[in-house]
Amino acid sequence: xxxxxxxxxxxxxxxxxxxxxxxxxxxxxxxxxxxxxxxxxxxxxxxxxxxxxxxxxxxxxxxxxxxxxxxxxxxxxxxxxxxxxxxxxxxxxxxxxxxxxxxxxxxxxxxxxxxxxxxxxxxxxxxxxxxxxxxxxxxxxxxxxxxxxxxxxxxxxxxxxxxxxxxxxxxxxxxxxxxxxxxxxxxxxxxxxxxxxxxxxxxxxx
Amino acid sequence: xxxxxxxxxxxxxxxxxxxxxxxxxxxxxxxxxxxxxxxxxxxxxxxxxxxxxxxxxxxxxxxxxxxxxxxxxxxxxxxxxxxxxxxxxxxxxxxxxxxxxxxxxxxxxxxxxxxxxxxxxxxxxxxxxxxxxxxxxxxxxxxxxxxxxxxxxxxxxxxxxxxxxxxxxxxxxxxxxxxxxxxxxxxxxxxxxxxxxxxxxxxxxxxxxxxxxx
Numbered sequence: 001x002x003x004x005x006x007x008x009x010x011x012x013x014x015x016x017x018x019x020x021x022x023x024x025x026x027x028x029x030x031x032x033x034x035x036x037x038x039x040x041x042x043x044x045x046x047x048x049x050x051x052x053x054x055x056x057x058x059x060x061x062x063x064x065x066x067x068x069x070x071x072x073x074x075x076x077x078x079x080x081x082x083x084x085x086x087x088x089x090x091x092x093x094x095x096x097x098x099x100x101x102x103x104x105x106x107x108x109x110x111x112x113x114x115x116x117x118x119x120x121x122x123x124x125x126x127x128x129x130x131x132x133x134x135x136x137x138x139x140x141x142x143x144x145x146x147x148x149x150x151x152x153x154x155x156x157x158x159x160x161x162x163x164x165x166x167x168x169x170x171x172x173x174x175x176x177x178x179x180x181x182x183x184x185x186x187x188x189x190x191x192x193x194x195x196x197x198x199x200x201x202x203x204x205x206x
Numbered sequence: 207x208x209x210x211x212x213x214x215x216x217x218x219x220x221x222x223x224x225x226x227x228x229x230x231x232x233x234x235x236x237x238x239x240x241x242x243x244x245x246x247x248x249x250x251x252x253x254x255x256x257x258x259x260x261x262x263x264x265x266x267x268x269x270x271x272x273x274x275x276x277x278x279x280x281x282x283x284x285x286x287x288x289x290x291x292x293x294x295x296x297x298x299x300x301x302x303x304x305x306x307x308x309x310x311x312x313x314x315x316x317x318x319x320x321x322x323x324x325x326x327x328x329x330x331x332x333x334x335x336x337x338x339x340x341x342x343x344x345x346x347x348x349x350x351x352x353x354x355x356x357x358x359x360x361x362x363x364x365x366x367x368x369x370x371x372x373x374x375x376x377x378x379x380x381x382x383x384x385x386x387x388x389x390x391x392x393x394x395x396x397x398x399x400x401x402x403x404x405x406x407x408x409x410x411x412x413x414x415x416x417x418x419x420x
Contacts, residue, residue, distance in 0.1 A: 007255040010413060014406045015247040022240040026233035033228040037221075056288055059281040066277055072344075072393045173289075173405040180401050184394035185235050189228045199221040 021169040021178050028165050028182075035145050035163035036186055037200075040193030042117050042143050044200045049081035050112060050142075052104040052133050053121035056176055058085035060121050060147075060183065067187040076191055082111070084133070104133030114141030120161075121179060122146065123172040125153025135160040147182055149175030239398045242390055246399050250386055254403070257366060257384040258410030264338050264364055265415065271302040272332065274325040274354060275342035278397055280306040282342045286404050290411075297412050303332070305354075325354035335362030340404070343367075344396045346374025346387070355379050368403060370396030 025032075039049070049068060051061035061083040068081035084107045085091065094103045108118060118137030120130040125148035134144045138160035145163045148156045152166040167178040193199060261271070271290055273283035283304045290302035305328045306312065315324045329339060339358035341351045346369030358365050359381030366384045369376045373387040388399040 007259075007410075008251060010410060011251045011254050011406065012247065014409055015243055015251075015402070018243055018402060019240055022243065023236060025236035029229040029232040029236075032232045033225050036228055037225065055292070055294075056285045059285040059288065062284075063278050063281040066281070070277065072278070172294075173409070176285075177398060177401045177405065180398045181236060181239050181394075184398065185232050188235075188394070189231060192228055192231075193224065196224055199224050 017169075017171060018174055018177060021167050021174050022181070024168050025165075025178055025181055025185075031163060031165050032182065032185055033189070035165070036189040037193050038143055038163065039117055039145070039186070040190045041200045042115055043079050043190065043194060044197060045115055047080075047115035047117055047143070048111075049079070049117045049119060050084055050108060050137070051081065051119045051121070052084040053130060054127050056172070057121040057123060057127075057130075057179075058083075060176065060179055061085045061119070063180070064119060064121075064183045064187070067183070071187075071191075073188075077194065079190075079194075084108070101128040101132045103129050105129075105136035108133055108136045108140065108142070112137060112140045112142055116140075117143040117145065119145045119147070119183075120155065121148075122153065122155045123149045123167075123175040123179070125150060125155040125157075125166070127155065131155050131158060131160075134158060138162075145186075147179045149179075235395075238392075239395050242388065242395050242399050243402055246386075246388060246403065249389070250403070253384060253386065254406050255410060257386075258407050259414055260364055260383065261338055261366075261407065261411045262414030264336050265300050265411070266418070267336050269301075269334075269336045269338055269364070270332075271300065271338040271340060272305055272329060272358075273302065273340040273342065274305040274328075274351065276348050276350065278393075279342040279344065279400075280304075282397065282400060282404070283340070285401075286340055286342070286408075289405070289408050293408070293412070298415055300411075305329070322349040322353050325350050326357040329354055329357045329361065329363070333358060333361045333363050336364070337361075338364045338366060340366045341368065341376065342400060342404075343374070343376060344370040344393045344400075346371065346376035352376065352379055355382065366407075368400045370400070 051064045053061045065081040065083040068079040120134045122130040146161045149167040167175040273286040275283040287302040287304035290300045367376045370388045388396045
């Protein structure tokens with residue numbers, strides 16, 4: 001099959017759109033490092049990670065959880081992480097009874113405690129349920145981390161969020177791709193801190 | 207390990223040093239995936255266009271897409287299905303199903319027959335000639351994916367494989383319509399590049415279908 005110049009141009013344009021937002025993650029290294037350190041300190045004292053997001057981000061929440069529970073790198077410790085998007089009975093039950101904005105907040109109230117962590121993923125920062133989840137988590141004394149995109153929306157602006165990485169792209173698929181790198185890096189570098197428990201006693205950040 | 211993170215050497219427990227190394231590592235990984243995407247475009251740009259044209263042809267003829275994978279790749283399979291089925295904006299919704307989400311089906315097949323048939327048996331039930339099977343794996347060696355791709359090929363489906371490393375068994379599976387092997391040995395970078403590949407396939411498929419009646 002021959003490819004026309006038009007098609008080749010379209011494919012190249014799709015890839016070109018990824019380059020700058022992908023490289024921008026390097027500029028967020030301070031935020032990533034601070035989040036990893038704070039998360040490692042929580043895991044070190046027995047905390048658990050709860051992850052959540054809507055649509056495509058719901059699959060990212062599950063991906064983050066499986067990274068921690070079943071590490072792909074042999075020899076890494078299994079850490080407690082649960083995606084709040086996996087139980088369809090719970091999601092539809094809370095959604096139908098209370099409203100969809102409460103699907104994550106409700107579960108956090110039941111599962112979460114002050115040593116735990118919440119990771120909310122919202123590609124445009126405008127997911128009501130993700131925001132409510134992070135607010136609830138903050139109220140419970142949990143560490144709150146958000147992955148957003150675009151201008152970060154209400155999620156990035158929320159005082160309930162301790163650590164945020166915002167991907168500078170208006171294309172939700174580009175944002176998602178950089179989120180995947182961000183949470184892979186989060187997982188790997190949390191383990192770097194966990195292997196240095198001497199640095200986990202004092203938190204430089206919230 | 208010490209080569210990757212020299213500060214893990216005995217005595218290297220200074221917090222600011224660890225933070226500095228973690229920041230450096232973050233920047234390195236971000237740059238690594240940017241470069242890997244450039245390589246994927248060079249190696250597979252024409253194949254991506256051809257695959258999207260074939261997928262659009264399938265959807266035009268009433269075909270459906272089935273996506274499957276294990277572990278992290280199962281979440282990618284669900285993302286593929288969600289993207290095609292409910293893309294939002296002005297994009298055209300297309301019939302797509304992830305074979306990883308129905309716990310009743312997955313546990314029944316695993317318990318009664320074995321985990322290697324969980325996707326193949328679902329394709330045997332659902333698959334029709336011209337439908338699309340999308341298999342996602344980092345190693346290319348998952349038995350249940352290879353079994354499903356053989357089932358799909360036998361049924362005249364369009365088979366699309368995403369793998370990493372050097373493609374593993376997937377690269378040796380007969381009847382593959384389109385195979386994308388991300389040339390990396392990092393599971394994480396492979397998954398990140400695969401996300402770009404299926405996003406590109408979706409966008410190019412939509413582009414092929416623009417202006418046509420839903």
